[in-house]
Amino acid sequence: AQKVTQAQTEISVVEKEDVTLDCVYETRDTTYYLFWYKQPPSGELVFLIRRNSFDEQNEISGRYSWNFQKSTSSFNFTITASQVVDSAVYFCALSFYNQGGKLIFGQGTELSVKP
Amino acid sequence: EAGVAQSPRYKIIEKRQSVAFWCNPISGHATLYWYQQILGQGPKLLIQFQNNGVVDDSQLPKDRFSAERLKGVDSTLKIQPAKLEDSAVYLCASSLGPTTGRGTEAFFGQGTRLTVV
Numbered sequence: 001a002q003k004v005t006q007a008q009t010e011i012s013v014v015e016k017e018d019v020t021l022d023c024v025y026e027t028r029d030t031t032y033y034l035f036w037y038k039q040p041p042s043g044e045l046v047f048l049i050r051r052n053s054f055d056e057q058n059e060i061s062g063r064y065s066w067n068f069q070k071s072t073s074s075f076n077f078t079i080t081a082s083q084v085v086d087s088a089v090y091f092c093a094l095s096f097y098n099q100g101g102k103l104i105f106g107q108g109t110e111l112s113v114k115p
Numbered sequence: 116e117a118g119v120a121q122s123p124r125y126k127i128i129e130k131r132q133s134v135a136f137w138c139n140p141i142s143g144h145a146t147l148y149w150y151q152q153i154l155g156q157g158p159k160l161l162i163q164f165q166n167n168g169v170v171d172d173s174q175l176p177k178d179r180f181s182a183e184r185l186k187g188v189d190s191t192l193k194i195q196p197a198k199l200e201d202s203a204v205y206l207c208a209s210s211l212g213p214t215t216g217r218g219t220e221a222f223f224g225q226g227t228r229l230t231v232v
Binding site: 004035037042043044045046047050091093099100101102103104105106107108 | 118119146148150155156157158159160163165170171204206208210212220221222223224225226228
């Protein structure tokens with residue numbers, strides 16, 4: 001089965017706290033691609049990052065960082081020093097070259113950052 | 116650069132009526148996707164086009180849903196007749212190619228929120 005699980009439905013933090021969003025995926029393929037998207041209240045999904053299965057190097061972009069661990073099939077997303085503008089629903093997704101690149105999404109995690 | 120445009124933003128119809136959604140992808144994007152997002156869930160692919168050919172429509176309820184992409188640019192998604200369970204946000208996305216290539220991430224429109232009563 002090819003599946004993405006985001007076990008955290010909702011997370012609420014106070015501004016400036018660090019927060020980690022969990023993503024666990026299932027696949028038997030050795031070549032795959034992982035993504036994170038942000039969905040603000042306006043509705044469109046905003047691309048944050050793509051990682052291929054052969055690149056386990058962690059990535060940092062400003063306050064955002066991603067931890068990819070093939071051994072645990074996880075691709076977690078951490079926001080450091082959260083801000084109110086980070087409030088949104090975050091989706092983890094999976095795609096495969098031999099399936100035309102369609103995205104298989106998790107259920108999403110709603111992050112609420114309170115001032 | 117203009118993003119993915121969708122219209123209408125909102126639509127309310129009665130069950131058994133028909134409805135159509137329109138999508139204009141980013142210029143030059145060969146791949147176009149329609150996703151259905153039911154409240155509280157992640158988007159689910161309905162259909163994927165590569166230029167004007169269908170790549171994947173395995174999850175499209177073909178007895179009531181249809182989609183076309185004429186001339187490999189704009190696309191329309193139609194539901195006829197609508198059911199209550201079709202209430203959802205319909206998202207259109209486009210990319211240069213399949214999302215597995217570098218620089219081919221999918222860009223999404225704001226979606227059309229459909230309510231069937």
